[in-house]
Every structure is written in C-alpha cells, then in structure tokens.
Amino acid sequence: MAQQSIGSVLVPAPGTKYERYARRPRRFNLEKWAWIYMRASGVLLAVLIFGHLFVNLVSGEGVKQIDFAFVAGKWADPFWIVWDVLLLWLALIHGANGMRTLVNDYATRPALRRVLLGLIALATVALLVLGTLVLTTFDPCLGATAETAAAIPQCAIK
Amino acid sequence: MPPRADRAPSAVSLIWGIVATQSTAAAPAQPKRMGGTLYRGREGMWSWVLHRITGVAIFFFLLVHVLDTALVKVSPEAYDAVIGAYKTPIMGLGEIALVAAIGFHALNGLRIILIDFWAKGAKYQKPLFWTVIVLWIVLLAGFVPRQLMHIFGGA
Numbered sequence: 001m002a003q004q005s006i007g008s009v010l011v012p013a014p015g016t017k018y019e020r021y022a023r024r025p026r027r028f029n030l031e032k033w034a035w036i037y038m039r040a041s042g043v044l045l046a047v048l049i050f051g052h053l054f055v056n057l058v059s060g061e062g063v064k065q066i067d068f069a070f071v072a073g074k075w076a077d078p079f080w081i082v083w084d085v086l087l088l089w090l091a092l093i094h095g096a097n098g099m100r101t102l103v104n105d106y107a108t109r110p111a112l113r114r115v116l117l118g119l120i121a122l123a124t125v126a127l128l129v130l131g132t133l134v135l136t137t138f139d140p141c142l143g144a145t146a147e148t149a150a151a152i153p154q155c156a157i158k
Numbered sequence: 159m160p161p162r163a164d165r166a167p168s169a170v171s172l173i174w175g176i177v178a179t180q181s182t183a184a185a186p187a188q189p190k191r192m193g194g195t196l197y198r199g200r201e202g203m204w205s206w207v208l209h210r211i212t213g214v215a216i217f218f219f220l221l222v223h224v225l226d227t228a229l230v231k232v233s234p235e236a237y238d239a240v241i242g243a244y245k246t247p248i249m250g251l252g253e254i255a256l257v258a259a260i261g262f263h264a265l266n267g268l269r270i271i272l273i274d275f276w277a278k279g280a281k282y283q284k285p286l287f288w289t290v291i292v293l294w295i296v297l298l299a300g301f302v303p304r305q306l307m308h309i310f311g312g313a
Contacts (some may be wrong), residue, residue, distance in 0.1 A: 142234060
C-alpha cells in the first residue's frame, strides 16, 4: 500500500516469480542529484568554513575583533566577497536539503510535511536573496572615519 | 504502515536500537544482532545521530547568522551593537559549541564520502569514525584555548 504511490510501476522482482513496485524512471532524478550535491558541496564547505572560522575566530583577536570595520576590511577585497557568496549558497542549500531529508523522515502527516517543507523553501530563498544582495551591494567606505578609511585603499581616495 | 527498508528509523525503533545494543553488550554470550550492519547500533548509528543533530543546530545558526550579518546594510552602529552580543562570555562558550558541532559535521561528512566512494570505506567505517573523533579532539584542542583566551583574556 505504502509503495503504491503515483510515480510507481510494477516490475519483475529478480530471482522470484513475483512483481514489485518500482519508481517509474524519470528524466531528472531529484534524489540522485541531491545526494551528489550533498557530497560535492560538503567537500567545498569543509574548506570554505574552516577558512572562515580561522580568519574570523582564531587569527588576530578572534571574535573580539569582529565589528563593522573588520567586515569592511574583508569585503573591500573581492576575494572575500566571492568566498562568502560561495559559502552562503553552498551552505544554505546544503542545510536546506538536509532539513528536507529530516522532514521527509519524521513528519509523517502530509499536511504538516507540506507546511515544514514550504517553510524551509521560503527561509532558504529569502536568505539567499538577502545575503546575495548584502554581499554584492556592500559599501566598505560607509561610516569610515579618516583613520579607519586609511586601512581600505578605495576609501582613501574620497 | 508496513515497515520499509528505505525509511529512516522512527524514534521508537531508534530507542529500540539503543536498548538492543545495550542488551547485547551486557550479554556477550548471545549472538550478535547488530553484526554486519552499517547504520544500526554502535559507531555507524551514533555518527548518524550526531550528524543529524549537529546539522540541525548548524542550520538554525546559519539562518540567524545571515540575518545578523545583513545588519551591515542597516548601519555600522546597528551591526556593531548586535555583533557585540557574540563577544560576551556566554556566547563565547556558545561559539565553542558551534565550532565543535561544525567540526564534527565536517569531519564525519568526509567520512561518509569515503564510505560512499572509497572501495574499502564501508569496511573501515568504524576506524574511520574513531579517526573523526581523534581529529575532532585535535581541532578543538587548537581552538578552545585560543577562544577562551579571546573571551576571558585581558586586552
């Protein structure tokens, strides 16, 4: 009963005289690509996140150094913009797909499952848009004083 | 609903798995029920449980972290005020928990990739788990003293 979903089709079960339900072959297999994505993004994220943690929490004064000027100093360099855009997209989609897996495993009531999957999708899209806009429209010279601007080359010109 | 092999264990079967693991551990004379399985009992199951718990924790932090970072577009003052909360001793300890969760999730994720793609990965999944634990301890041994210095140290 549980196997007999809409996309299923009867196929011979090898080694028996019976038939079993199998998924109808599809052109795009979401679960397969999600599985591949988790592993591919996972490897990249391990590098990106450990780099992120080292620069922000270990080097210099660690968490105490983080303020607007610190962020401005980093994002004045396109290298860190690209780093953080990659981090944002890879991590959010990786996390959202992980949460999707958990919801599919534990939320057995169809209505609840739909609501939770909808919330995950909504939060993910909203934060991807917000984060990307923040990273691509950031002005490192904002709020810079004479002495803080000296540390950022493109602000000193003003 | 009939039991299905492709379903993740429910809370009940998870607890049953824990009880079964413990009871076989207590009575070694009995035949091993869990032998030869990758995801039920012992290292295989516990790494899976920890991977899920740390994954959820990291996801919720990520949601908050994108929002707090977005405050740089509101004003430098707004960003500094909110990010100041991350520098208190309690949040400093929270950051240790966060790094611990990320460290385990990352290292165990690489272990999962080895199990999936390395021909001998499944065979060595248990030593790989303890390798993850050792590397995780090394990682934290590097980070924790440094972080404690930053949040409790002077200057």
